[in-house]
Amino acid sequence: MKSIELLGKGEEMHGRAYIKLSADEIEESIKKLKENGFNHFVMLSCVDWLDKGKFELVYHMWNYEEKEHAMLSVDIDRNNDVMKSMSHLFPQIETYEREIHEMYGIKFEGNNRLTPFLLENWPHDPPMRKDFDSKKFVKQMYESIPFIEGDENEGI
Amino acid sequence: MKEYELFIGPQHPGITGNMMYHLWVDGDTVTKAECNVGYLHRGFEKLMESRLWMQNIPLVCRICVPEPDVNEAAYSMAVEQLMDWEIPDRAKYIRTIVLELARIAAYLMAIGSYAGSIGIYTLPQWSMGDRDYILDIFEQLTGARVYHIYIWPGGVRWDMPADLPRLIEKTLNYIEERLKLYDDVLFENRVFFDRAIGVGKIPCNKAIEWGVTGPNLRACGYGYDVRKLEPYAAYDEIDFDIVSYPDLGKFDAHEAGDVYTRMIIRRLEIEQSIAIIRQALKKMPESEHILKHPNWLRWKVPEGYAFARVESSKGEFGYFVVSDGGLKPVRVHVRGPSYTHGINVAEKLLQGANIADVSQILFSLDICPPDIER
């Protein structure tokens, strides 16, 4: 596959190129792919591998001419969750980084729009982390609020 | 302070659902626009991580409300990739028909709400009513109007009833007739030309870099369509041409990437979808409709990364599914087309737009907030 040839590593997975990169290589690689026809940035995903103690960032890129999909994967340490921002390469990366910052707490250096995105007034842990227990949170947060008990004749 | 601030949404007639654009306006020109989403954030991705592979099917369809079937299809395809399944031919054709019907329904809705945004309330009334006949088909096929939960990993939930093709044919003929009326009211209306031509132009050389997909990209002159690029379902066996900018059939081509072209592309793709459905009905083979499933409760999907994409009425819908070989997915990440259209593209298009055009630009981009925030 072209992307594997270009970057010199990676494997094919279900018809798509899966390329494992280190954090320093990622900017150069995206630039290289972008110059070589991978001009559609599909999305930036984040996977939380709790047991391995790392976050995996997956940059999906698509080449319209070669009809090829490349997934560039980067591991970052779960305890030192800082990553360089790629938002200067594609404008929509900014939004993905905002979301990942909010949902996983990963800080992106160089992205200055890491404002609240989907959540408002969220003082708790980033919710998409595997160690955030949604069910427990629901119980604490929503189920503890009492019903309004009033005269049944009023309302309803 | 020169500018005043306007909020388009969440409670506003001119917004495409529950989201908000925060506009800074000088006189009647928007100088800065900021998209504010999250009003519909239900944490689907988190929910899916705590549900079984099969349990996620009812969840995913809630991600894009006007056209839920693409989610089911994309999720199923991603799971099928992981499982290395090849689905039966009949299921492929049924999926094609269902997806195209959903596309027509979504386009009718998009055209109707766009027409509402420029003030012609006759067309939404007609197109929403006509869309209901497609929902009737769905009701007969799947038992539900909106959330069908019909496309499953491995095929479709049950076979198409024998008399349904006749009903589909009848409905398609009806909609074809109605399209002529739509042309009279909107697409050949002089005031529509005045309003839409040259407004909200996506710069064509930037379109791909900005992540524009689907009809919006085709309006910029790039004939890219996932149905052709990565044919799924039965699209590789069906003969159809992609509608893209300069070649707009009976409509005049004006400027690439503006509101007018985007809406005309949508209008033409309804006809295209009708043709596809007719072909699919004709070619549909007889076979099983679904593969044999393992026990859902103990269904483990092999480890790996899979990405499936489908062409929805709004653009490219992608599902990134990661499995560690367990009962539940490790991660399901949804790439909604509105993610780029609604935030980066819309913010850039709205800058410098007239406040009278804000709503029509948003509706012509066909932004659907639930697939931004999930």
Added chain:
Amino acid sequence: MDMIGIAIKITILIAYAIIGTCTGLLFMGIGRKIVARVHNRVGPPFYQNFIDVAKLLSKKTNISHGWIFDLALLFSISGILLTLLFLPIGGVQLLSTDGDAFLVLYLLAIPSLGFALGAGASGNPNAGVGVMRALVMMLSYELPFVITLIALMIYYDTTSLATIVRMQSINGIKSWAITMPPFMIAAFAADMALQGMLMEQPFDIPVAPHEIASGPMVEFGGKYLGSLMLYKAIALVAETTLFVDLFLGGGVVAHGNFAFVINFIVWLALIFLLFALSILIAASFPRFRIEQAFGFYWKYEAIIAAISLIWVYIMVIK
């Protein structure tokens, strides 16, 4: 005038005010029904607008933004009633002999100005923009309208609406202004202006819900919105009546003792036709942007009106 005469006159005035209001509300209801039929649906009952107004006026909470906001309510209803009473209705001269077309034009501005004040007092930017659009619309449609008005005035050599109606009713339908070629053109321009006055598509720009969330009425609710609906109902009657008075002889077809009954029915039919025409146009057009509407009126409509004016001028000079 003796006391009895005054009393009779006041009774008639009150009767006409009530008739005007009811006609307006009824027409709005029938209009909704007609539009619904265009939309392929049943539509609300024809008396729906009466219910709506009753509901709005009986709301328990009414939110105001201060005394300037209240001026909207006071000015709108009083101003539009005033305008209505200064128009010849079905050939009946109420107060129209005490004023003329210019007075009517300026009286029509009172309720608009009142609403503009109320909308501005709410401080909502949507309302501010809406009023701006309404005023620009006014500047736009008034140009063709005043040109046609002046054409009529110099042809009949009067500015009084009462006289214009009287002179058009001498020979019944044959002497209506619209039967003359220059005034056919003028009537077309004036009808387009009427479309703007009634704020129907393509000129419903000031209240565009998708753009500015219904513009000036953003903060109006309860009795304020109710008064706005009443205003709209009466304004509909007043504005179409103005057109009928100018071009269709005020609906006067008969003379004699009980002719006013026939005339009244003809007038009612004529204003209904005008209103129906306007809502049918509205149902089949999107709305313009404000600058496009301005261009439409000041370029095309004004030229059409000017042609009729020049034509009339040449006729009169000869």
Added chain:
Amino acid sequence: MLDIIFAELVVAAIITFFVREKLAAIIAFFISLLPLLALLDWASNYGFAIINLGIENHMKIYLAGVTLHLAITPLSWFFALMILPLFPVIMLYSYSFFKENDGFFALMLLSLFATFGILLSRDMLSLFLFWEMMSWSSFLLVYRSKDKNAIMSYLIFSVFAAFAILFGIIILWHENSSLLLSDILNISGKLGFVAIASIITGFAVKAVIMPLHAWAPFVYSKCDEPFVAFLSGGLSKLGYYGIFLFLFSLKGVDILQNYMTNVSWNYLLAVFGALSAFFATLIAILQDDLRKLLAYSSIGQLGYIAIGFGIGTPLAITGALFQAFNHAFFKAILFLAAGIVAYRTGKWKISELGGLAYKMPFTFMATLFAIFALAAIPITSGFASKWLLYEAAIQQKYVFIAPIMLIAGVGAFLYSFRILYGVFLGENRHDSVEEAPKSMIAALFILVLPLIIFVVFPGYMLDLMKPALQAAGIESIAHTKFAIETSLAKYNSIAVLITLMVAMIPAFVIYKARKHRVTSFEDNYLAGEPYELHKPAMHAANNYYKPLKKVLLPYLEPGATYYFEKIYNGIKCVSNAVRRIYTGYVQDYAIYVVLFLLFVMGWLIWI
């Protein structure tokens, strides 16, 4: 008696120069009441019906060998009634407006002196002398603004006007060898035409008719508001006084018409007036500076008077005089209210103001009323005057001017709402602002009175101007106390007002039937967003008429910029030259005037 008043005015002017500002204001206020008292005295002694004063009634002042003839005529009586009440009101207003006495009151009293003189003068020399005194005292008032453009443009246009008038006067004197106004009737032919045209042009500068308006936006927007109120309300009327005097009272229109029979000079004036009304209105709509907006609005409204004079029928002239009267009052209110706004907030830009109505309710009410008058809403006397003018245009079948007038009238709605919304309504941005001092409010409401009186009794206004019209041989139009009747239609003010009151009843019933709750500004529709989350700016006043601007500017701009560029360049060139010529020594000016006189004499002898 008149000489006593003159003397007192001068003395007071000198005194007020030296005392503290409050005292100066009080002195000025009482002194400025004197001319009004004199007028009342005159009215009670002689009545209004004096048609033409014989020379024996003149008060003669012998000054350095020439005789100045002064007398009150019906025309000057009417104009005095229009202009002189502004002075005490302005003094009252200025009582708290000025922080220190830097000569404003003295100069205003001098202006009053000159105004009184202009209105009274019955010969051309005194007219010119007082006119120049007016120009110079007002120039010194303009000079206080320290704005170079304003000063230079006012100076240049004033000097131009002065020379134009002087030129005409010299020709008349040369031909008639009499300076008495009543002798002008004897002149005819080419010289008469040149003289009258040149005098009219001179007055037209002060009357800000469109091509000669270029000074007004600068001056109106830079000077002290009380003075501008006089400038727009009073001084411009003096220009129209001059035009009326020479055109109608002295039958200048016949002189013009007899010389060139194929051109309708009337129509020309009306066209100029219509153009000022139309273009100034459109330009005013697009202004952001409150004072500039009012300046262009003044030009537009004054254009109506020119139209009236231009049409020249009794109906039109009545309308024009009525309009002049209304304009004096409502424009003074507007400028004074603008002054109050600036006095309290220190801001002139409409886009920076907002929401003052609840803070300054009385100022707002007065402004609202003035705006009703300006927009000719039929609950103020502003309507009657416009109505008369429209009637006159239709009566004469002026198919070009009538639509322009009407559409300019609609345009007035646009800019007046700009003032209302931008300054008084909308988001309040000035929490600490208080209502204006009482004296200022009082000044505003005094000016509102005539607007109310003459809407109820428009007939009284026609009665007031009747002697002036009769003196000019113009017949008065048919009217009663409440109603005015023309050949075309009838306007009955009392019918309108009573019906409005009756129609208010249902409105009031609806208003009172249900209680309402006044909510705060923060509780506003923001598409569902809570206010405290965003604290948005919500005042849409900047670039308010932007759509209109986009459409109109391509058409307005070339003409306007071309014209103004010429004017600017002209001002620059001339101001350099002027600085060399106007050295500041009185002797030099005397030499210039003598040189000019010699030049004109030479020219006259040569032809």
Added chain:
Amino acid sequence: MGLHNGDKMMRYEEWSKLARKASKRSLWMVHFCTGCGAIEMPPVMTSRYDMERFGIAPMATPRQADVLLITGYLTVKTLRRVIQVYEQMQSPKYVIAFGSCTINGGMYWDSYNTIKHLEKYIPVDLYIAGCMPRPEGIINAFLELMKLIDEGKARGWERYQKYYDKYKENQRRVFNFEVKEEEKEEKEQKREKNEEH
């Protein structure tokens, strides 16, 4: 009913029956798509089901409207806007809640961002069951609401006034911010003003 509730109830009884009849036949709803149930609103409003038959019409702003439709699950962020909209509406005002998510959270029972029981935060006059409710169900709900209004039973807005403190407290808890004492007092005063009218 409700004599012991004092003045307000009495006044409510005095309310003319005509006013109730009028307000039942002219229900104007706020144009607010809070959740996925909004997808069934266009069909209900348009030619197939034609809601306007019953005098129901969409309105642009809360000031003009009588009915607030909660079309499905509410996230905390939307709840805040819903409350803003609800408080801006003019009473009598009614709330119809769509779908199972408003009753008990529905399929989002374990989602960290959606509130589970709507009636803890604002009073609900009528629930429509289902995910999502069919157009017929929605129309039926409106007819039911009309019946309730006619019988004088749709009085959620009075409930909101009466238990304002409790509702506010619940809302505050879900919005995650502490209200300072002064602000509390301020709100108290505001509420009293609210009740005066």
